[in-house]
Amino acid sequence: MDTLDITALPPAALNRKKKISIWKKSPSLNAGVVMVGLVLIFAGLPGLIAAFSPTSQDADHILEAPSLAHPFGTDNFGRDVFARVVHGTRIDLTIGLLATLVPFITGSLIGLIAGYYGKWVDSVLMRILDIFMAFPFIVLVIAIVAILGPGLNNLYIAIWLVGWKDYARLVRSEVMVAKNAEYVQAAKILGFGDLRILLRHILPNVLSVSIVFAAADVVMCMLSGASLSFLGLGVQPPTPEWGAIISEGRAYLSQAWWICAFPGLALVFAGTGFSLLGDGLSDLLRTKGR
């Protein structure tokens, strides 16, 4: 028996080894964390990074090409595009996160209830879902903004009213599987209440799909917010939101491409960061599952 432990390692050591290898094996998670981290820094401390104010105009420096002083050039009012892009980070990031957060909660709850109670509750909620699924996302959002009037707050309301549907669908189907799992059946036989079963036993197991989807949804919401601002239905100029900056710069496209180009790149950068984070998260959760 003294020869038994040649391959034995304490469980903790094994765990540590596994954790490290996940970080090593998921370059997307690493890249995503770094990129999102950068976006967070830009959003948190724009004043430290940009030398100019995003709104101060300078009639002597109108439509200047990128230079050392103005790395992203200046716009038609002589405003520093770099400063506007950096200061826009906070607005676009907030739109992305806030527009995702509320549907994430409401949609997951609706899916949870529909999937767990089934029967007529499920039928009613699913018919409502069918109606919402009949509209292209952006069309319904624009229609709601058209009723409420343009502006950032109404943009949020519109996305919140429409965005829950995907979470509801995802969570519902996960719950339908989970509620027939043995551990849930066991909890039922033991006489636990519905609420306890839902929150303690089902929710933690179905939430992971919702979270992975949310990471990708941040990108979608950020793009939708920027699109609506670009159309003039969201954030209004002169607020330095990326979509709004592009909308303003469009008139000067042939003379000053940089006004449009850089805010878009910022969107691509932030979006890619969150996409990578989402991919990494789903890798991580899949590895954990095995």
Added chain:
Amino acid sequence: MEQLNYILKRTLQIIPVLFFVTILIFVMMRLIPGDPASVMLGDKATPELLKQVQARMGLDKPYLVQYLIFLRNLLSFDFGNSLLYVVPVSQLLAKRIVVTLTLTIMAAIFVIVISFPLGYLAGRKKDRLPDQIIRTSALVALSMPQFWLGILCLLLFGLKLRWFPVGGWGSDWGEHLRSLVLPAFTEALATSALMIRNLRNNVVDVARSDYVDFARSKGLKESVVRSRHIVRNALISTVTLLALRIGGMLGGAVIIETVFALPGVGSLMVQSVFSRDYSVVQAVVFMFASLVLVVNLITDVSYSFLDPRVKLE
């Protein structure tokens, strides 16, 4: 026979959804601050005139009656008149839907041309250089705002290289198609990225599957294994995804048409929102919903042909 049954059943399922869609649109339109009559009259509104117009539009009747009138009008494609264009909305839509549909079809063709070969290649070269390049590009493409991509395309291929017109629709079909190339490409890119990811994963899964090994163990030619077993099975869910995405691409027309100044229903919707031309907005929203429902129906039916495992519940 079974197939026919399925098609019939799915078609019937659309009707209640469409019914509720009309209720939703009706409610939304009643939520507009100020009733349609005062919106229509704008500054000219005097109390008497307002009452007169309200009566003519049936706004003094109970909501249920109003809704039934609304429903009857919808069914006879009578969406009222456009305030801005002063023509029947249905006439306006009929002309503009051609642009939007052509744009969407061309975009769908682009999606297929871009994503099928790239998705397959990435799947077969899993984790090797081509796969990594294609996957990374797809990821970046998914984060690209369409309006921005469209503007850059306009700048590069329209203004600088002059390969394509800088927006507009042209006057004959040759010009129409030429002016749709950039918008359709812009529209197609994000969906292509989505499809590439889907197809790549499908190809990886299918290529590893037992039935491909079993097919190979019969001594089939590699080209047969590839086309009859790998590609065919991998494409089933990808084609379904494409069909589902067509609804989203229709919606994307709202932005693309605005960027490229195309006279389609999407740009019409944006204009009408700004000019508070609500009868147009309502008609466009209804039209989009009907289109999506029809596309989804076609998707489900064609899926049941592609995959024999799908049967009605």
Added chain:
Amino acid sequence: MDPILEVAELKTWFFAKDSTVKAVDGVSFSIMQGETFGLVGESGCGKSATCRSILRLVHEPGRIVSGSITYKGQDLVKLSEEGMRKIRGKEIGMIFQEPMTALNPVLKIKEQIFESFEGMRMSTAQKYERAIELLRIIGIPTPEVRIEEYAHQFSGGMRQRAMIAIALAAQPKLLLADEPTTALDVTIQDQIIKLINSLKTRLGMSVLLVTHDLGVVSQMCDRVAVMYAGFIMELADTITLFSEPRHPYTYGLISSLPSGKERGARLEPIQGAPPDLGSLGPGCPFAPRCRFVGELCTRTMPEMREVSPGHMSRCHYIEKMAGIKGLIEPEGRAS
């Protein structure tokens, strides 16, 4: 008797990022004309990888690293892809563990049988006739109806029969059966075993049977190789293996079987779990689980040695095992 297939020093390794899994690490055996040869072991011991290596169906990141597989004078390891294609199906056929996943879900059974005839000069009518005949032989009732159906419309046992029909359509001389009964109910298992046995005689085939089930081995095999951690541990004819095992692992497997003779006796599972093939030590891979382990075992890998003609074992202490009887009277109950 001549061997139809000779596997010599076959090594099939899987190259992961940080380790190399030596799933098959120097395996040699031969299959005689008309014989059923069994390859037994726990899951992950390399028996399936060995089987797939023969038809060169090993997936990335796996690769045949060295060794030879000789079939009718040709080394399959070195054969061109085109040459290999001519071997597959027509000379060597294969059936899989799970018929649900091995049959293409979107092709009719007919199309999948017809595929096996590809490259033969046959009209569609001839193919159809042959396919129906085949399904009838294999025991599928109303083949004219079933042939137009898809795999998901078949029951588990029927699916397995259909897969066997497809694999045998081109009349291979050797059938590789990778766990053909594992996914089935016990009663259906029995039918499939009988079916393969009768087809073997009828068509004059040889069979390589891969399984973890010693019961199936006893019903089907003429000779058996026991695999563990990528190595063959013991090789003998079936009767010898069951009555006089000369390897502690074989002995362990046998004593974990319920035996008809000793009613009420306790079953003895082998303690521990198979090792991680990515990080094997220098010694015998079975040493950590072996009840006869000596100090030599953890240091050096034992060689394959002959116990008696046709009976080989890879153990340092074959002699120590000599007094031990297999199924007949197991000794040394758990202390």
